[in-house]
Amino acid sequence: MRVFVTGATGFVGTAIVQELINNGHQVLGLARSETSAQKLIDAGAEVHRGDLEDLDSLRSGAAAADGVIHAGFIHDFTRFAEVCKVDQTAIATIGEVLASANRPLIVTSGTALVSPGKLATEDTRSPYNPAWPRASEQAADSVAKLGVRTAAIRLSPSVHGEDDKHGFIPILVNIAREKGISAYIGDGLNRWNAVHRLDAARLYRLALENITAGTCFHAAAEEAITVKAIAGAIGKQLNIPVVSITPEAAAEHFGWFSQMAAIDCPASSKWTQEQLKWQPAQATLLTDIENGIYTQNKP
Numbered sequence: 001m002r003v004f005v006t007g008a009t010g011f012v013g014t015a016i017v018q019e020l021i022n023n024g025h026q027v028l029g030l031a032r033s034e035t036s037a038q039k040l041i042d043a044g045a046e047v048h049r050g051d052l053e054d055l056d057s058l059r060s061g062a063a064a065a066d067g068v069i070h071a072g073f074i075h076d077f078t079r080f081a082e083v084c085k086v087d088q089t090a091i092a093t094i095g096e097v098l099a100s101a102n103r104p105l106i107v108t109s110g111t112a113l114v115s116p117g118k119l120a121t122e123d124t125r126s127p128y129n130p131a132w133p134r135a136s137e138q139a140a141d142s143v144a145k146l147g148v149r150t151a152a153i154r155l156s157p158s159v160h161g162e163d164d165k166h167g168f169i170p171i172l173v174n175i176a177r178e179k180g181i182s183a184y185i186g187d188g189l190n191r192w193n194a195v196h197r198l199d200a201a202r203l204y205r206l207a208l209e210n211i212t213a214g215t216c217f218h219a220a221a222e223e224a225i226t227v228k229a230i231a232g233a234i235g236k237q238l239n240i241p242v243v244s245i246t247p248e249a250a251a252e253h254f255g256w257f258s259q260m261a262a263i264d265c266p267a268s269s270k271w272t273q274e275q276l277k278w279q280p281a282q283a284t285l286l287t288d289i290e291n292g293i294y295t296q297n298k299p
Helices: 011-022 034-043 055-063 077-098 136-144 168-179 197-209 227-238 247-262 270-276 285-290
Strands: 002-006 026-031 046-049 067-070 104-110 149-155 158-160 182-185 191-196 215-219 222-226 242-245
Touching: 002 011, 002 055, 011 026, 011 034, 011 197, 026 034, 026 055, 034 046, 046 055, 055 077, 067 077, 067 197, 077 104, 077 136, 104 136, 104 197, 136 149, 149 197, 158 168, 158 197, 158 285, 168 182, 168 227, 168 247, 182 227, 182 247, 191 197, 191 227, 191 285, 197 215, 197 270, 215 270, 222 227, 222 285, 227 242, 227 285, 242 247
Parallel strands: 002 026, 002 067, 026 046, 067 104, 104 149, 149 215, 158 191, 182 242
Antiparallel strands: 191 222
């Protein structure tokens, strides 16, 4: 299959590209710079020039492929509502091209806000949250009405592994370095789920190859890890105190990240594993932290 991949040179996207190529697929990767283009060439992929806001490039990339994995997203939290609209428009644009040919489209979403406080499962609809207005699944539902075979991969709050520079664990590490303590809120028993980026990449491939329209798959290798345990592992690596802070102090300590630091979002991938024969095999989140991949280099 010839697969058009957006976000092809990102943290997860590079792993998706390699996973596809290693399993006999051809990859057409979206690249907005010479550096990104060279990364794709070095990986054995074809280069497609453009970016998520260049709608003509999205149309031509989708038209040249047998299927699309939309893993790209502009990770700029200073204009989050704006980049969420860019994401929705990108999905709509790609979907219009795929509609006439019954080709698959995999979009990217997340598990964190599916059902806070309860174990999220794949059949739970992801609600729209004005505070975090990413609406990838809703956009996919819209293009599905045009006849596109769509599925969503819900990524864990922590997609971890080597070269993770901008995910949630680096954010916590940077805050801990700045404040001199590794903090959690209250008893710290709120839970995140997690997945290694190589396990996530394999899930994207399996979903593409075995797509059932309208499905959601959970890239959650670990259902529930307490934020206290995460803070403890970070504190041990940085050799700084691990401290409980009050909910009232969280906003000052964590800044804009305080909502995510407090969220309780366990998620199951039992159905995903059964449907796609997906068996996570990479290191756990705490193992990666304990091995020093987030703390061995100073900022």
